[in-house]
Amino acid sequence: MTKKADISIVEERSLDPFEAAMGLGDVKGRSPWEDAWHRLLKNRAAVISAMVMAGMLLLVITGPWVLPWEADFTDWDHTSAPPSLETGHWFGTDAVGRDILVRTLEGGRISLLVGLVATLVSLLIGVTYGSIAGFYGGMTDRVMMRIVDIIYALPFMFFVILLMVVFGRNIILIFVAIGAVNWLDMARIVRGQTLSLKNMEFVEAAEACGVRRMDIIRRHIVPNLLGVVMVYVTLTIPQVILVESFLSFLGLGVQEPMSSWGALVNDGAQDMESAPWTLIFPAFFLSVTLYCFNYIGDGLRDALDPKDRL
Amino acid sequence: MSAPDAPRPVLRVQDLAVHYQLREGGLLHSRIHTLKAVDGVSFDLMAGESLGVVGESGCGKSTLARAILGLIRPVRGRVLWLGEDLTLLEDEDLRKKRKELQIVFQDPLASLNPRMTVGDIIAEPLKTFFPKFARVQVEERVRGMMKMVGLLPNQINRYPHEFSGGQCQRIGIARALVLNPKLIICDEPVSALDVSIQAQIIALLRDLQKKLQLSLIFIAHDLAVVKHISHRVMVMYLGKAMEIAQRQALYRKPLHPYTSALVKAVPIPDPRIAREQADTGLTGDMPSPFNPPTGCVFHTRCPYVVKRCKLDVPALRRMENGDWVACHRAEELDLTIRLAGHGAG
Amino acid sequence: MSALLEVKDLRVSFDTPEGEVHAVSGIEFRLDAGDALAIVGESGSGKTQSMMALMGLLAENGHASGQALYKGQDLMEMTAHELNRHRGRDIAMIFQDPMTSLNPYMNIEKQMTEVVMHHQGLHHREARAHAIEMLRAVRIPDPEQRIRQYPHEFSGGMRQRVMVAMGLLCEPDILIADEPTTALDVTVQAQITQLMAELRRQSNTAIVLITHDLGVVAGLCDRVLVMYAGEVVEYGTVDQIYYEPRHPYTRGLLDSVPRLDHVEDQELHAIPGNPPNLLALPSGCNFRERCVHAFDACHQKPALRDVGDGHFSRCHLDQEA
Numbered sequence: 001m002t003k004k005a006d007i008s009i010v011e012e013r014s015l016d017p018f019e020a021a022m023g024l025g026d027v028k029g030r031s032p033w034e035d036a037w038h039r040l041l042k043n044r045a046a047v048i049s050a051m052v053m054a055g056m057l058l059l060v061i062t063g064p065w066v067l068p069w070e071a072d073f074t075d076w077d078h079t080s081a082p083p084s085l086e087t088g089h090w091f092g093t094d095a096v097g098r099d100i101l102v103r104t105l106e107g108g109r110i111s112l113l114v115g116l117v118a119t120l121v122s123l124l125i126g127v128t129y130g131s132i133a134g135f136y137g138g139m140t141d142r143v144m145m146r147i148v149d150i151i152y153a154l155p156f157m158f159f160v161i162l163l164m165v166v167f168g169r170n171i172i173l174i175f176v177a178i179g180a181v182n183w184l185d186m187a188r189i190v191r192g193q194t195l196s197l198k199n200m201e202f203v204e205a206a207e208a209c210g211v212r213r214m215d216i217i218r219r220h221i222v223p224n225l226l227g228v229v230m231v232y233v234t235l236t237i238p239q240v241i242l243v244e245s246f247l248s249f250l251g252l253g254v255q256e257p258m259s260s261w262g263a264l265v266n267d268g269a270q271d272m273e274s275a276p277w278t279l280i281f282p283a284f285f286l287s288v289t290l291y292c293f294n295y296i297g298d299g300l301r302d303a304l305d306p307k308d309r310l
Numbered sequence: 311m312s313a314p315d316a317p318r319p320v321l322r323v324q325d326l327a328v329h330y331q332l333r334e335g336g337l338l339h340s341r342i343h344t345l346k347a348v349d350g351v352s353f354d355l356m357a358g359e360s361l362g363v364v365g366e367s368g369c370g371k372s373t374l375a376r377a378i379l380g381l382i383r384p385v386r387g388r389v390l391w392l393g394e395d396l397t398l399l400e401d402e403d404l405r406k407k408r409k410e411l412q413i414v415f416q417d418p419l420a421s422l423n424p425r426m427t428v429g430d431i432i433a434e435p436l437k438t439f440f441p442k443f444a445r446v447q448v449e450e451r452v453r454g455m456m457k458m459v460g461l462l463p464n465q466i467n468r469y470p471h472e473f474s475g476g477q478c479q480r481i482g483i484a485r486a487l488v489l490n491p492k493l494i495i496c497d498e499p500v501s502a503l504d505v506s507i508q509a510q511i512i513a514l515l516r517d518l519q520k521k522l523q524l525s526l527i528f529i530a531h532d533l534a535v536v537k538h539i540s541h542r543v544m545v546m547y548l549g550k551a552m553e554i555a556q557r558q559a560l561y562r563k564p565l566h567p568y569t570s571a572l573v574k575a576v577p578i579p580d581p582r583i584a585r586e587q588a589d590t591g592l593t594g595d596m597p598s599p600f601n602p603p604t605g606c607v608f609h610t611r612c613p614y615v616v617k618r619c620k621l622d623v624p625a626l627r628r629m630e631n632g633d634w635v636a637c638h639r640a641e642e643l644d645l646t647i648r649l650a651g652h653g654a655g
Numbered sequence: 656m657s658a659l660l661e662v663k664d665l666r667v668s669f670d671t672p673e674g675e676v677h678a679v680s681g682i683e684f685r686l687d688a689g690d691a692l693a694i695v696g697e698s699g700s701g702k703t704q705s706m707m708a709l710m711g712l713l714a715e716n717g718h719a720s721g722q723a724l725y726k727g728q729d730l731m732e733m734t735a736h737e738l739n740r741h742r743g744r745d746i747a748m749i750f751q752d753p754m755t756s757l758n759p760y761m762n763i764e765k766q767m768t769e770v771v772m773h774h775q776g777l778h779h780r781e782a783r784a785h786a787i788e789m790l791r792a793v794r795i796p797d798p799e800q801r802i803r804q805y806p807h808e809f810s811g812g813m814r815q816r817v818m819v820a821m822g823l824l825c826e827p828d829i830l831i832a833d834e835p836t837t838a839l840d841v842t843v844q845a846q847i848t849q850l851m852a853e854l855r856r857q858s859n860t861a862i863v864l865i866t867h868d869l870g871v872v873a874g875l876c877d878r879v880l881v882m883y884a885g886e887v888v889e890y891g892t893v894d895q896i897y898y899e900p901r902h903p904y905t906r907g908l909l910d911s912v913p914r915l916d917h918v919e920d921q922e923l924h925a926i927p928g929n930p931p932n933l934l935a936l937p938s939g940c941n942f943r944e945r946c947v948h949a950f951d952a953c954h955q956k957p958a959l960r961d962v963g964d965g966h967f968s969r970c971h972l973d974q975e976a
Contacts, residue, residue, distance in 0.1 A: 025464060026464045026465075026466055026467055027464050027465055027467065027468060028467060028468075029427050029428075029467040029469045029472065030468070030469060030472060031425065031427075031469050032424050032425055032469060032471065033425070121471035139333060186397060200420065201415050201417055201420040201421040202379065202420065202421050202422055202423045202424075204415075204421075205413075205415060205421045205422075205482070205485070206434065208379060208381060208408060208412065208413045209408060209412070209434060209435040209436070209438065209485065209489075210405045210406065210407075210408030210409065210438055210439060211438050212405070212438070215438070219423075219426075219434075220423050223423075223425045224423070224424070224425060285633075299489060312715075353791070366842065366843075367811070367892040389918055443675030474929040475698075475930075476928055476929060476930075477929065495958065504697040504698055504867065504930055505697060505867050505868075505869070505908060505911060505912055505924065505929045506697060506907060506908060506911050506926040506930075507925075507926075507930065508911070508913075509911035509912070509913070509923040509924070509925035509926070510925040510926075510927075511925055512913065512923055512925075513925055531840065531841065532841075532913070533915060534912075534913040534914055534915045534917075535843070535913050536871075537913065537915060537917070538913045538917070538921065538923060559785035561915060571842060572841060572842065573915065574840045574845075575842045575844065576841055576915050577844075577845070577848070577868070577871050577873060577874045578870055578873065578914055578915055578916055579869035579872070579897065579909065579912050579914060580871045580873055580897060580914070580916070581873045581874075581893045581894055581897050582900075583873075584870065584873035584874035585873075585874060586752065587874060589796065589845075589849070590842055590845050590846075592842055593950070594796075595810050595812065596810065596812075642908065653726075
């Protein structure tokens with residue numbers, strides 16, 4: 001049997017938190033980005049892919065400087081030579097004696113450059129366009145999205161061929177052509193996200209606080225879009241590289257002597273039976289890049305888990 | 311209505327209505343359904359007064375809040391803030407009024423941008439209207455606000471997800487107060503919080519109101535909560551105001567049958583009393599707001615309904631004691647609440 | 656007389672990326688036929704998870720231990736298959752949000768008859784008749800017509816009544832209701848609580864009501880279990896808990912609830928601090944940091960002690976005589 005305590009004699013202590021916290025420095029916050037970053041680091045596939053891509057970038061940038069061969073140097077002694085360490089042609093040579101390794105690396109420069117630049121173009125245009133359409137809504141949104149629909153309906157290949165015919169096979173043109181088509185997808189996705197963000201209570205709260213519309217887009221909508229955009233970007237880059245490869249395959253890609261992985265694969269495919277190494281190495285690099293970006297994209301999507309943030 | 315030298319209301323809402331049009335049907339045959347979310351609400355609010363707004367789902371209280379602030383445009387009616395009609399203002403002018411009229415939302419975490427620090431969230435209204443303020447000045451004010459609402463100022467760089475629900479709500483309140491508004495509308499500010507935290511936030515709001523002489527519109531579905539914080543209470547049903555009364559009157563002698571039912575329905579945390587609580591007397595379910603009943607919107611569930619109630623819409627009229635009620639039978643009904651042990655309480 | 660349900664030392668923990676979370680740290684109670692027990696607590700109390708463990712409905716990363724003897728058989732030891740025979744038929748559970756508990760793609764008739772046919776092996780016609788009778792008992796108007804409708808065609812309150820009807824279809828011995836009225840309007844809440852009380856009287860169904868609403872508990876239940884941070888902090892009859900609360904948390908809770916019969920301007924004594932973070936509980940008594948009466952002894956974990964007449968409290972203020 002227990003005795004009932006006499007509460008009145010037990011002192012009530014002060015629970016004033018301010019007393020306890022006097023003189024403490026500011027606590028560092030843990031932003032949702034940091035949380036996502038930590039989650040990403042735990043995803044092994046994504047981390048390994050990122051490291052591979054970093055290595056790849058390093059290779060394609062510095063490789064050609066280090067190697068003894070120029071990309072357009074034709075080694076008449078060793079044409080269509082298989083890979084060997086003695087000849088110095090580690091990846092072998094093609095039909096006219098150009099070193100496959102150097103060509104692959106230089107081709108990598110072009111492919112990755114196209115991937116990154118075209119994606120950047122589509123990102124900037126797409127995010128701006130999509131967020132404005134989504135946020136302003138109403139007629140603005142409808143008109144803007146109809147424009148997107150119309151452009152979308154135009155056959156891409158026709159458009160590109162037209163551009164090539166008119167302006168020639170300029171590398172800048174490749175960037176523009178691909179970027180100009182890809183922004184459509186980005187705009188749609190961003191618009192969709194903006195629509196759902198618009199209804200979030202913190203956006204309403206910002207409006208209620210008198211924040212101007214452009215500031216709301218800038219401060220509240222776009223930062224919360226970045227997650228989705230980032231994932232989409234990492235999945236767009238391989239797509240763009242593939243498109244460029246496809247163009248090269250059709251003979252519409254970069255012009256000789258510049259090369260891209262796609263062009264190399266095209267060339268290699270023609271000599272597939274006699275000199276398979278001319279196909280295998282560029283194809284391998286291309287595939288690895290595509291895989292890596294996809295794993296990074298998946299990792300980003302998991303790390304930025306919607307359940308947790310919005 | 312009031313004597314010439316009586317204090318003027320800071321807020322006067324007249325016949326405010328918000329209707330939504332929804333189209334139903336296909337290509338050939340389509341119908342427009344009108345949802346009358348708010349259908350003619352009028353009331354006055356004095357300086358330093360706290361008006362509670364209660365009602366069940368679909369009564370339009372949240373829509374009313376947003377319509378008063380201009381976050382939703384009403385289809386008719388006037389919102390006179392310090393004499394000026396807010397419904398007539400252009401977007402930019404309305405935006406400037408936001409300094410004086412603020413809102414605290416129901417979901418504490420959702421009303422805060424997850425990617426901004428607490429300091430930035432509270433500072434945002436300040437930076438919007440006073441862009442010339444030095445950073446130090448802004449930070450000082452933010453810390454001051456945090457202290458005022460019971461948050462440790464050294465948490466200023468943390469993010470919303472690192473705080474509990476009650477703390478997030480304090481952040482929301484700090485943000486609402488940072489511009490020294492004269493009116494704050496609280497839209498169910500404690501519904502999403504634990505019971506023990508609710509009391510903290512209610513106490514905080516009460517204190518702040520007294521200290522800062524704020525006018526408050528407190529929206530809630532919990533009558534007991536509203537009783538603790540309001541001077542007067544407005545009861546809404548299907549977009550209309552049923553009764554506006556001083557709180558003592560409302561809980562002891564309501565004038566409207568719906569108010570009476572609401573009060574009777576609230577379970578009192580006291581076993582002896584709870585066991586004897588009477589039936590609410592309500593029948594049926596809440597009608598759809600798309601198809602409100604004719605006459606008095608409450609007539610389909612009212613235990614005191616007579617023929618007139620189905621035909622004539624009762625106007626909100628003033629009774630002897632200064633309270634307002636929209637019921638044809640208000641004078642003849644005695645709806646005094648008799649709770650066991652109510653006594654002198 | 657053997658109890659209908661006897662729970663002993665029930666524990667539930669979850670594996671999370673931040674570590675192991677002990678959601679429930681040993682609860683015990685006894686339920687007899689026709690009893691109405693309330694499990695009261697706020698977020699982090701573990702009230703829902705304890706019942707989920709009993710019903711075998713824990714999430715994948717959850718682990719439960721302890722005993723839950725239903726008529727002498729331990730529910731915790733049963734396989735999913737065995738448990739299925741009891742779930743729905745002997746022990747029914749209804750949840751907070753009727754919108755997510757009912758399948759939006761099936762009409763009510765299908766959802767109700769499915770349950771009854773599975774558990775009682777009735778033919779479709781008999782099952783249907785039984786379902787209609789149940790709907791009538793929960794006062795759904797025009798049940799013959801409405802049984803063919805879909806969940807979205809019912810209002811929130813009616814959906815919850817359908818849930819109650821489904822729960823009681825097989826005339827279970829125990830009805831576990833997890834916050835059944837929290838999402839409902841107060842007038843509807845009153846109807847549902849009245850309904851549960853009536854059904855309890857008529858069929859002697861035992862009810863376990865999980866809630867944080869002290870008003871509903873006062874009107875419906877006869878015994879109360881108060882939980883905080885996964886532990887039982889107080890247990891007793893409803894009169895003992897409401898009129899003689901011993902644990903500072905219970906007292907704090909009762910003091911902080913706004914009541915309609917309070918005087919206006921009545922001071923609400925809030926419990927200071929924040930809800931417990933199960934990953935970072937204070938040493939000793941879980942409630943120590945929020946307790947205005949805390950003293951030295953509170954750095955040790957208090958045990959659940961009998962303070963007389965079947966009233967238990969977990970607090971050092973009740974010293975052993």
